[in-house]
Structure formats: C-alpha cells, structure tokens
Amino acid sequence: MSPKQNRRGATRQAAPSVSTQSKLASAKGFSFAQYFRLHQQTMLESLIRLFGYPLASIMTVVVISISLSLPGGLFVMLKNVERVTDQWERQSVISLYLFSNLDDTEALSLSHQLSTRSDIRSVEYISKEEGLRYFEQSSGYEEILSALPENPLPIVLKVIPTAPVSLATLQSLTDLKEDLAELAQVEYVELDAQWLQRLATILNFGQRFVYALSALLIAAVLLIVGNTIRMAVESRREEVLVMKLVGATDAYIRRPFLYMGFWFGTLGGLLACMMILLLSWWVSTPAVRLIELYHSGFELQTFNASEVVLCLTISAIVGTSGAWIAVSRHIADIELQ
Amino acid sequence: MEIEFQRVGKKYDSGQEALSQVNFHLRQGEMAFLTGHSGAGKSTLMKLIMMIERQSYGQILVDGVDLRTLGPKSIPAHRRRVGVVFQNHQLLFDRSVFDNVALPLQVSGADPMQIGKRVRAALDKVGLLGKEKFNPMALSGGEQQRIGIARAVVNKPQLLLADEPTGNLDPRLSAEIMNLFQEFNRVGVTVMVASHDLALIARMRHRVLTLNQGRIVNDGGFN
Incomplete structure (x- = not known):
C-alpha cells in the first residue's frame, strides 16, 4: 500500500475527534511521483485539446510564428553581415604627420622608439623629399609643386600595427591611434579605417533595431497568447466552476491553461524556426553569389542547433508567461455562487 | 462528519438577510432533510457548509473545526471531503459519463488505476454501470441526476449534501434517488438533503429542519 493510500485510509477511519486541520493537510499532500505524472498527463491533454480546435489553434500558432520569425530572421541576417565583415580584415596603417619644424634626426629617433613597441610591427619612414617625390608621381601636380619655394610636406611615419584591422580589433587600434596622437612630435594622426568605423556604427544600429523589434514582437506574442487563453478559460467556465466545486x-485549474500557453509558444517557435531555415535556404544562392563578388569562401549562416534550442526556449517561456498573465486573473474571477 | 451551526447568520451585500440565528447540530452518520419555501435559505445554508459563501456572523463547526479559521487555501481540501449534488453546476456535456464521475478523483490526484475502479464502483451503486462511455446528454433526466450522485460519492466523502436532487423527476424516480441517499447514509455517511417534496420526505422518516425566512422554525422528526 502506498503511503498516500495509507494516509487516506487513516483519514477515513479516524474518529471524528481527530483534528480536521491534520486531515486537511493530508488530503492536500501529493507525492512527487503523483505530481510528475499529473503534470505529464496535463501536458499531453492540453496538446490534444489544441488539436480539438485545429483551425483556431493553427491560426494562433501561425500568428505567433510570424511574430517570432521576424526578429529571428533579422538576427540571422545580422549574424551573416557580422560574419562577412569579421572576415574583412587587412593590414591597417596609422599615418603620423610630424610637425614640420622637426628635423630628420629627431624624426628618425622617434621612428626607432616606436618600432620597439609590441603593438607596432614596423614603422616606415617617409622623409619630406620622399613624400614630395611620391606626391609628384601620383598626383600629376608636378609643375605646381616645383613652383613652390620650398617643400611643404611634413615628415610622415607610416606605423603598421601588429594587429590587422577588423571589427574585432577596431577598438584597440583606435586606442593606439589616440595614444600616438599624444606624442609631442605628432601634429596629426590618421587611421585608415573610417569605412570600418562607419560599418561598426551601422552594425550597432542594426543590433539595437533588432533588439527593440524583438521586444515589441515578444510583447505582441504575450498578448496574443494571453488573449487566446482568456477566451479558452471563458469557454470552459462551466468546467472551472465544477472543478472548484469538487x-x-x-x-x-490553472495548469492545463498554462500548458496550453506552453504549447502555443513552443509550436509557434518551432514553426518560426522552420520558416527561418526555409527562408535562409531560399535566399542562400543569390546571397552567396553576391558576397562572393567581394569575398571568397563564404558560407551563409542560418540557425544552428543551439540557436534553435534558444528560440524554442524563449518562445515556450513567452507562451507560458502569456498564459499565466491571462489565467491568474480570469480564474480568480470565476467564482461559485 | 458532524456539523454544528451556532447562531449563524448570512447577510448579502444587497442587504437581504438569507439566514439568521440558525442553530442545529448534525451528528456523525445522521441523515436530515432541509425544507422550506424557495428563498427560505436552504441553498445558502449548504453554500456555507461548502465554503462557497462565508457566514456574516456566528460559528460553523465541521468536525469541531471553526470554518472561519480556514483560509482560501484550505477550501479545496475541505470540499474534497464533501460530496455535493447541486442543481446548477451539474454535468459537463463535453465528456463521457465516466469522465464526469472521475473528476473529483482526478482533482485530488488519484492513481489512474484507482480512478477506474472507484468510478465503476460509484456508477454501479447508482445503477449506471453499463453507461460509462455515454455522453450524459444521451441519458434521461433521472439518469443524469444519478450521474451527479455518483460524482458526489466517488471520493467516498464523509458528508453528502444535495440541493433539490429530485427537482424535475417524477415521483417514482424521486423515490429511487432518495433511497440512494438513504443507502449511503446506512454505511455511515452524514447526509443532508434540501427538498420541498414534503410527501416524499414524510415517507423517509428522518430528521427534518424547516427553514422559513432564514430561520429554523422546526427541527425534529416528521409526523
């Protein structure tokens, strides 16, 4: 005989003098196995109940999945853009334009000093004359330059940092640039990574946009599930009353509705994942072709296993929470009279 | 289960006084009828025992425990010890007879094996054993009433409350239903039946509490 039965038997046979309080306590007690079995059963029954109203349930699941696949799809897009841009790394150069009153000896000693730093791979020294020659060759302003009384160009040190420039190293390179600008001999510093800085800003903007949109759409899912569950509670009013009576x-009473929300969320999340995978597959050919024009060996990223799990977890939690909000209010409203 | 009302009154928010100064003591294993005109307070009295309503004053003792000391969280456990047959909140027509009767057991987390046995035992007692798979809608009024009784007794309650259980039934069926209650009483269940079928009550020879405008005006055997 299980402990539960034992307790029940004892309760029934107990003399009326035994305190009701203790009987109430024993009537309330559930063993863990019972509790688990009850949950399992309710979970299954809630799913079966969804299939009882296939059209309404499918509509709700589709609406949820669309709301979830939008931020999910944007997330995948962002992930790919970041991946592409992460691979875009090349040798960066920080140009130091020295004050024109500096002579070659002073400039050379600075150049040596800098080349010993660990974050700098090498320093290329461009004297005023070299600069002029280079300028003449490339610009075609030969005549104008020769008309000038003296060489207007400063000594330039081309600093090659150890790290190549990419989104990941942008911050450290910017720090290095700021650092070099502090030097007394340096009049002006230039890091040729402006395009990357712009990209970083755009990506940051994109990220925030996706987060904000996700928050809005998750709120929408909460409301959709909440409203659906509220109607489900209302349609089962009589059942709720009878259950309270017995x-x-x-x-x-809350449990089946919470599981209903759980299933709406999970099924919506599952459909959203499938939609995202399908969409990724659909755009993959043109996307890869486009990107390969700039960059070779690119493979389009889509949801990986852990992201699918994350998506399902989030949607299950959102579904259950939506149900909780609706149920905790409406079940209290339904009272026996 | 024994029930004791001590100077109990119930005033609704509307100002209507449904019960006033009600005193009685229903002993363990006793059977009593509650009678009176409609609106005399029969339903209110039963709702107080079920903790569907709370009394405005006085004391209700169930097995010696003052119901006022039980908070909302204790209500479900209290109700599980009482079987009820109420006019409204009857059967659910979206499920079989079996599932209707099984509800109190499911609610208390009983073992599925046990549920099957006990539901069939309860249906057997009310004479509906062969109809467990039917929808209650397909059964007659008298049979539906008996499903309600099976549901009330399936949990082996210590107290059985019935509010007008023979409401719409012809005299022969009514007598059958009353005999059922009497059988449960014979095995030790405390029974209280609200009814205004005075002729039927007279034949049953049990204690009768008569309510009039919220007061008990007569308490004794029916002669």
Whole structure:
C-alpha cells in the first residue's frame, strides 16, 4: 500500500475527534511521483485539446510564428553581415604627420622608439623629399609643386600595427591611434579605417533595431497568447466552476491553461524556426553569389542547433508567461455562487 | 462528519438577510432533510457548509473545526471531503459519463488505476454501470441526476449534501434517488438533503429542519 493510500485510509477511519486541520493537510499532500505524472498527463491533454480546435489553434500558432520569425530572421541576417565583415580584415596603417619644424634626426629617433613597441610591427619612414617625390608621381601636380619655394610636406611615419584591422580589433587600434596622437612630435594622426568605423556604427544600429523589434514582437506574442487563453478559460467556465466545486486547487485549474500557453509558444517557435531555415535556404544562392563578388569562401549562416534550442526556449517561456498573465486573473474571477 | 451551526447568520451585500440565528447540530452518520419555501435559505445554508459563501456572523463547526479559521487555501481540501449534488453546476456535456464521475478523483490526484475502479464502483451503486462511455446528454433526466450522485460519492466523502436532487423527476424516480441517499447514509455517511417534496420526505422518516425566512422554525422528526 502506498503511503498516500495509507494516509487516506487513516483519514477515513479516524474518529471524528481527530483534528480536521491534520486531515486537511493530508488530503492536500501529493507525492512527487503523483505530481510528475499529473503534470505529464496535463501536458499531453492540453496538446490534444489544441488539436480539438485545429483551425483556431493553427491560426494562433501561425500568428505567433510570424511574430517570432521576424526578429529571428533579422538576427540571422545580422549574424551573416557580422560574419562577412569579421572576415574583412587587412593590414591597417596609422599615418603620423610630424610637425614640420622637426628635423630628420629627431624624426628618425622617434621612428626607432616606436618600432620597439609590441603593438607596432614596423614603422616606415617617409622623409619630406620622399613624400614630395611620391606626391609628384601620383598626383600629376608636378609643375605646381616645383613652383613652390620650398617643400611643404611634413615628415610622415607610416606605423603598421601588429594587429590587422577588423571589427574585432577596431577598438584597440583606435586606442593606439589616440595614444600616438599624444606624442609631442605628432601634429596629426590618421587611421585608415573610417569605412570600418562607419560599418561598426551601422552594425550597432542594426543590433539595437533588432533588439527593440524583438521586444515589441515578444510583447505582441504575450498578448496574443494571453488573449487566446482568456477566451479558452471563458469557454470552459462551466468546467472551472465544477472543478472548484469538487475541490480542485487553483493551481490544478490553472495548469492545463498554462500548458496550453506552453504549447502555443513552443509550436509557434518551432514553426518560426522552420520558416527561418526555409527562408535562409531560399535566399542562400543569390546571397552567396553576391558576397562572393567581394569575398571568397563564404558560407551563409542560418540557425544552428543551439540557436534553435534558444528560440524554442524563449518562445515556450513567452507562451507560458502569456498564459499565466491571462489565467491568474480570469480564474480568480470565476467564482461559485 | 458532524456539523454544528451556532447562531449563524448570512447577510448579502444587497442587504437581504438569507439566514439568521440558525442553530442545529448534525451528528456523525445522521441523515436530515432541509425544507422550506424557495428563498427560505436552504441553498445558502449548504453554500456555507461548502465554503462557497462565508457566514456574516456566528460559528460553523465541521468536525469541531471553526470554518472561519480556514483560509482560501484550505477550501479545496475541505470540499474534497464533501460530496455535493447541486442543481446548477451539474454535468459537463463535453465528456463521457465516466469522465464526469472521475473528476473529483482526478482533482485530488488519484492513481489512474484507482480512478477506474472507484468510478465503476460509484456508477454501479447508482445503477449506471453499463453507461460509462455515454455522453450524459444521451441519458434521461433521472439518469443524469444519478450521474451527479455518483460524482458526489466517488471520493467516498464523509458528508453528502444535495440541493433539490429530485427537482424535475417524477415521483417514482424521486423515490429511487432518495433511497440512494438513504443507502449511503446506512454505511455511515452524514447526509443532508434540501427538498420541498414534503410527501416524499414524510415517507423517509428522518430528521427534518424547516427553514422559513432564514430561520429554523422546526427541527425534529416528521409526523
């Protein structure tokens, strides 16, 4: 005989003098196995109940999945853009334009000093004359330059940092640039990574946009599930009343509705994942062709296993929470009279 | 289960006084009828025992425990010890007879094996054993009433409350239903039946509490 039965038997046979309080306590007690079995059963029954109203349930699941696949799809897009841009790394150069009153000896000693730093791979020294020659060759302003009384160009040190420039190293390179600008001999510093800085800003903007949109759409899913569950509670009003009459706890009455929300969320999340995978597959050919024009060996990223799990977890939690909000309010409203 | 009302009154928010100064003591294993005109307070009295309503004053003792000391969280456990047959909140027509009767057991987390046995035992007692798979809608009024009784007794309650259980039934069926209650009483269940079928009550020879405008005006055997 299980402990539960034992307790029940004892309760029934107990003399009326035994305190009711203790009987109430024993009537309330559930063993863990019972509790688990009850949950398992309720979970299954809630799913079956969804299939009882296939059209309404499918509509709700589709609406949820569309709301979820939008931020999910943007997330995948962002992930790919970041991946592409992460691979875009090349040798960066920080140009130091020295004050024109500096002579070659002073400039050379600075150049040596800098080349010993660990974050600098090498320093290329461009004297005023070299600069002039280079300028003449490339610009075609030969005549104008020769008309000038003296060479207007400063000494330039081309600093090659150890790290190549990419989104990941942008911050450290910017720090290095700021650092070099502090030097007394340096009049002006230039890091040829402006395009990358712009890209970083755009990506940052994109990220925030996706987060904000996700928050809005998750709120929408909460409301959709909440509203659906509210109607489900209302349509089962009579059942709720009878359950209260025969001694169901509020938790017991709430449970099937919470599982209903759980299933709406999970199924919506599952469909959203499938939609995202399908969409990724659909755009993959043109996307890869486009990107390969700039960059070779690119493979389009889509949801990986852990992201699918994350998506399902989030959608299950959102579904259950939406149900909780609706149920905790409406079940209290339904009272026996 | 024994029930004791001590100077109990119930005033609704509307100002209507449904019960006033009600005193009685229903002993363990006793059977009593509650009678009176409609609106005399029969339903209110039963709702107080079920903790569907709370009394405005006085004391209700169930097995010696003052119901006022039980908070909302204790209500479900209290209700599980009482079987009820109420006019409204009857059967659910979206499920079989079996599932209707099984509800109190499911709610208390009973073992599925046990549920099957006990539901069939309860249906057997009310004479509906062969109809467990039917939808209650397909059964007659008297049979539906008996499903309600099976549901009330399936949990082996210590107290059985019935509010007008023979409401719409012809005299022969009514007598059958009353005999059922009497059988449960014979095995030790405390029974209280609200009814205004005075002729039927007279034949049953049990204690009768008569309510009039919220007061008990007569308490004794029916002669």
